[in-house]
Amino acid sequence: MLEVSHLSKRFSDKYAVKNVSFQVNQGDSFGLLGPNGAGKSTTISMVTGLLSPDEGEVTMHGKTMRKHPKFLKQRIGLVPQTIALYDTLTARENLEFWGTVYGITGSKLKDNVNWCLRVAGLEDNTKQLVKKYSGGMQRRLNIAVGMIHRPEVLIMDEPTVGIDPQSRNHILQTVKDLNKQGITVIYTSHYMEEVQFLCERLAIMDHGQVIAYGSLNDVRQLAGTLATITIEAQGDLDSILKELQQDLSLKNLQNRDGALVLQSTNAAAAVSKVVLAMSQHGLQPANINVEEPNLEAAFLHLTGRQLRDGGEGAV
Numbered sequence: 460m461l462e463v464s465h466l467s468k469r470f471s472d473k474y475a476v477k478n479v480s481f482q483v484n485q486g487d488s489f490g491l492l493g494p495n496g497a498g499k500s501t502t503i504s505m506v507t508g509l510l511s512p513d514e515g516e517v518t519m520h521g522k523t524m525r526k527h528p529k530f531l532k533q534r535i536g537l538v539p540q541t542i543a544l545y546d547t548l549t550a551r552e553n554l555e556f557w558g559t560v561y562g563i564t565g566s567k568l569k570d571n572v573n574w575c576l577r578v579a580g581l582e583d584n585t586k587q588l589v590k591k592y593s594g595g596m597q598r599r600l601n602i603a604v605g606m607i608h609r610p611e612v613l614i615m616d617e618p619t620v621g622i623d624p625q626s627r628n629h630i631l632q633t634v635k636d637l638n639k640q641g642i643t644v645i646y647t648s649h650y651m652e653e654v655q656f657l658c659e660r661l662a663i664m665d666h667g668q669v670i671a672y673g674s675l676n677d678v679r680q681l682a683g684t685l686a687t688i689t690i691e692a693q694g695d696l697d698s699i700l701k702e703l704q705q706d707l708s709l710k711n712l713q714n715r716d717g718a719l720v721l722q723s724t725n726a727a728a729a730v731s732k733v734v735l736a737m738s739q740h741g742l743q744p745a746n747i748n749v750e751e752p753n754l755e756a757a758f759l760h761l762t763g764r765q766l767r768d769g770g771e772g773a774v
């Protein structure tokens with residue numbers, strides 16, 4: 460549906476984006492993950508037609524941004540990193556203003572405004588001036604403004620930067636709900652937890668280049684790390700340990716103080732195998748804990764660096 464192929468952009472003689480390619484399918488929730496300065500915003504600016512690439516092409520439904528900018532811009536919405544609202548207007552007035560900028564008028568404008576207010580969860584606050592809104596509500600309205608022309612793809616450039624954890628969780632849930640309603644989402648972030656929570660497919664960027672690309676599971680497992688599963692149960696664990704050791708997909712099985720500990724590349728399948736074996740031996744599993752390999756480990760493996768310093772960005 461949306462194809463980014465071999466995009467490059469230089470500022471002076473330095474590459475901000477170099478040979479970046481990825482594909483976003485209809486209904487995807489696609490993540491663009493990378494540390495500050497990786498080239499995410501520059502990529503997004505080219506995908507939305509705000510910046511012309513030095514090389515490469517952005518194509519949607521077979522039409523290129525270079526030749527058909529209007530066609531693509533009508534189908535792409537952008538939620539910028541900074542809040543772009545008039546705080547002396549109400550939410551409805553802000554949406555009406557941005558709607559007219561897109562050339563939408565009359566009953567279509569009214570319908571679109573009402574739809575945006577509903578999906579952003581702001582229906583009860585339409586008459587309040589935006590300057591009276593909390594930071595989280597302003598962020599939600601900022602998202603709504605990006606959707607006023609009802610785009611097929613909504614691109615979000617780090618929409619949770621600088622907001623409190625409660626508002627962040629609300630925004631993440633809003634994005635998830637929008638995607639469930641069929642809106643294709645491209646979500647950029649330097650928080651791996653957000654991308655893990657929201658996205659099924661992703662590209663990791665570093666120093667202007669895509670260094671990993673694919674499904675969340677594929678990218679997570681680039682580091683080669685296995686999920687670690689711990690299942691506590693009362694009873695004779697040693698007898699089922701021997702049986703489970705026959706299954707080559709279950710690795711490093713141990714009986715550790717009344718808990719079965721094992722590793723696997725497919726945690727869900729492993730848990731159901733162990734739980735089934737336990738119930739066949741009359742054991743009652745309790746406290747199942749799965750530690751999945753994560754994107755942080757994949758980034759560390761690929762670059763030798765941490766994606767972030769830690770502390771921020773917990774979901």
Ligand SMILES: Nc1ncnc2c1ncn2[C@@H]1O[C@H](COP(=O)(O)OP(=O)(O)OP(=O)(O)O)[C@@H](O)[C@H]1O
Nearest residue numbers: 470474475493494495496497498499500501502617
């Ligand atoms: N207009 C510009 N002129 C010169 N250099 C730029 C310009 N825009 C971006 N850059 C540089 O290009 C590189 C990529 O920046 P970009 O903003 O795309 O990264 P990012 O991944 O979005 O990071 P952030 O989250 O900090 O915005 C950085 O080194 C940045 O300093």
